[in-house]
Amino acid sequence: MAPHALDSIPTIDVEPLVRRFDDPGLGAFPDVRDVIEQLDHACRNIGFFYAAGHGVSRELMDDVRSLSHEFFKLPDCDKMRIKMTPSSGYRGYQKLGENVSYGMHDCHEAIDYFRELGPEIQDLELAKTVMGPNQWPENPKRFRAVMEDYVDQLRGLSKAILRGVALALGGEADTFEGSRAGDPFWILRVIGYPPKDSLESPESFGIGCGEHTDYGLLTLVNQDPEIPALQVKNCSGKWLWADPVPGTFVVNIGDMLKIWSNGTYQPTLHRVLNSAMDFRVSVPFFYEPNFDTKVEPLSFCLGNSKEEEKPVVYGEHLVKKVLTNFA
Numbered sequence: 001m002a003p004h005a006l007d008s009i010p011t012i013d014v015e016p017l018v019r020r021f022d023d024p025g026l027g028a029f030p031d032v033r034d035v036i037e038q039l040d041h042a043c044r045n046i047g048f049f050y051a052a053g054h055g056v057s058r059e060l061m062d063d064v065r066s067l068s069h070e071f072f073k074l075p076d077c078d079k080m081r082i083k084m085t086p087s088s089g090y091r092g093y094q095k096l097g098e099n100v101s102y103g104m105h106d107c108h109e110a111i112d113y114f115r116e117l118g119p120e121i122q123d124l125e126l127a128k129t130v131m132g133p134n135q136w137p138e139n140p141k142r143f144r145a146v147m148e149d150y151v152d153q154l155r156g157l158s159k160a161i162l163r164g165v166a167l168a169l170g171g172e173a174d175t176f177e178g179s180r181a182g183d184p185f186w187i188l189r190v191i192g193y194p195p196k197d198s199l200e201s202p203e204s205f206g207i208g209c210g211e212h213t214d215y216g217l218l219t220l221v222n223q224d225p226e227i228p229a230l231q232v233k234n235c236s237g238k239w240l241w242a243d244p245v246p247g248t249f250v251v252n253i254g255d256m257l258k259i260w261s262n263g264t265y266q267p268t269l270h271r272v273l274n275s276a277m278d279f280r281v282s283v284p285f286f287y288e289p290n291f292d293t294k295v296e297p298l299s300f301c302l303g304n305s306k307e308e309e310k311p312v313v314y315g316e317h318l319v320k321k322v323l324t325n326f327a
């Protein structure tokens with residue numbers, strides 16, 4: 001079935017899925033079935049939705065963003081103490097304009113955190129590019145503890161949402177667990193976008209983050225309220241605003257879900273515009289497959305599309321993207 005162009009991004013109350021996620025009969029509850037239907041509709045037709053009823057407290061979501069604002073206000077010399085370099089495994093702080101999307105410089109500054117890899121993965125040649133401990137700033141003092149708690153909670157939430165996605169695709173609830181994504185890689189990006197009037201050349205720097213799809217499984221974005229910035233391209237090519245809805249996450253699917261679903265669920269192009277008068281913080285959390293997993297169409301999705309999706313090893317896809325993301 002060809003996707004149907006939506007004119008707005010749906011909101012899904014995922015509460016029944018989160019509350020019952022460990023129940024062996026998950027897919028049989030009427031309230032969960034209702035969520036699954038909505039997930040299927042959103043993932044087929046736009047690849048984006050707002051998640052409400054997710055159980056992560058407003059206080060924690062707000063704290064993550066306000067600590068990020070505090071960090072970005074520090075003098076450059078303090079921020080550069082946790083500078084990202086190839087030898088830091090591309091973990092750490094990047095100045096304004098260093099990040100690149102499809103060859104274009106993005107107008108943002110950011111800190112990247114990646115899951116630290118276990119000994120079995122560290123021996124893989126491929127893993128060497130992104131190896132290394134994460135770099136935590138000395139200030140704000142609570143930064144590390146809050147971000148680590150946040151990552152733990154978002155891992156749990158992503159796993160619950162993916163059980164719903166697996167059921168929506170017609171598989172077992174644990175399809176994205178075990179050797180597929182049971183030991184998931186993850187990325188946390190703490191991003192700061194400058195206000196429009198601070199830009200030397202708003203024409204060339206108006207793009208906070210160029211048009212792209214996300215490369216993993218599921219992304220959960222926690223964005224500042226009241227600053228419209230994120231835009232999503234629907235399947236008729238129209239840009240829709242993903243305006244902030246306080247207390248919700250903007251959730252979108254990534255390239256790996258396209259392969260596993262054999263094209264049934266499409267990752268959607270999106271971008272960020274720096275058109276606001278205020279400094280904007282957004283903190284996307286990327287929930288990914290296991291680092292060494294070969295991602296290939298699920299058996300029950302074979303035949304869904306005219307052309308079968310080609311398999312990729314997730315870690316290879318990640319490393320390729322990381323190496324082209326920096327100036």
Ligand SMILES: O=C(O)CCC(=O)C(=O)O
Pocket residue numbers: 189191209214221223230270271272282283284
């Ligand atoms: O800033 C945002 O809201 C989203 C950023 C984004 O799309 C990304 O980092 O992949």
Ligand SMILES: [Fe+2]
Pocket residue numbers: 212213214270
């Ligand atoms: Fe993105």
